[in-house]
Amino acid sequence: MPRKAKAASEMDTQIARSIGAKIKGVREDLDLSPKEFGALGGISQAQQYRIESGERVPDLLYLAKIKAACNISVDSLLLGDAVCSAFKSGRAAVTVNGNHNIVAGGNVQQIKTERVVHRTVADVKPGDEHISDKEAAVLTGLVNDVVELEAKLRKDPKGHRAVWGSLNSHCDVPKYRLIKSEDFGKAKLYLNQWLARLNAMPSASVKTPETWRKSKYSYIKANTKEPARAQALAEYIKRYFQAESLADLSDEELGRAYQYVAGLKRRKTL
Structure with a gap:
């Protein structure tokens, strides 16, 4: 050659x-x-x-x-x-x-740098001291959901790095695999609340209608497991919307049903 x-x-x-x-x-x-x-x-x-x-x-x-x-x-x-x-x-x-x-180009200046990166290697103990592989997969899925909604709903969306960084900061760890086992619920709640805030944006029902409806269904069903609340919800949608199930409701009606259930939960009635 x-x-x-x-x-x-x-x-x-x-x-x-x-x-x-x-x-x-x-x-x-x-x-x-x-x-x-x-x-x-x-x-x-x-x-x-x-x-x-x-x-x-x-x-x-x-x-x-x-x-x-x-x-x-x-x-x-x-x-x-x-x-x-x-x-x-x-x-x-x-x-x-x-x-x-x-180097390349006409006006050339050589730059020589020595980048020294110090990394702290932590001992990850999945399922023992830290979150398990299954729990890590759950958090990864939620982070992906957040990033996807951010991209669809915000003008300046958060990327994976920003979302992971926020989660790690919330759980006071340098990397998510070091989240303590007892803090898994805390981490999951943090991401679910992030998703809830995104789905509560006025544009959510228009830009992500399927995701928006699923989030409302999930919240309503999770908070009407008690027979009394389930009965109250059934009576509410039948009285005001002449509907037999949540699937029969329009986006506006589903939003009102969501607010009704949220009110029941907030007031701790039924």
Whole structure:
């Protein structure tokens, strides 16, 4: 292989490895497995491993999906903040694995940085001291639901990183797998309340009608398990809406039935 071609090939390999290392760092910061993170980008666990090892360069569709899911710019994802700033100011520099600098462009300034990351490795004890794998899956599902609704209902939606960060802060842990077993209910309630606030937004019934109705059904059924309350609800919807079940109600009527049940719960009547 000619010397120039060999140098170009080595350069491509170094860049791919640099990109893979950066993406792996983002994944670890989010406390997601390769399988979970790969799913966000629409690829398999094996393909995610290939990207992180530098064997595969991520395509634009993958980057776009990760950007949307994690609320992070593609420039920051691939190059890092210092390098992005260099490009924006008319310079070009890429720092790869500490000592290897690859530079391009007319007005060149080499930037050499040594990034030292100190990670505290905690001993996770699923099901014993910390939440079990099953409970972790429940929380992951709720976080995904929150992110999905945020994207549909808010102009400036929270991404996975922000939602996980809020949950971890609420439970006073650095990563969600360290949530204590006894705090699982606390974490689940926090996310369910977040979902409830989103579903209470005026635009929810229009932008996410199916999700909105399901949330109302769930709340009403959970708070009318007592025979007296169930009977009171049945009489209410029959009297005011001439309906036999919640499924017969319009969105407006379902909202009123929801408020009626919430009033019963608040007043602790029946």
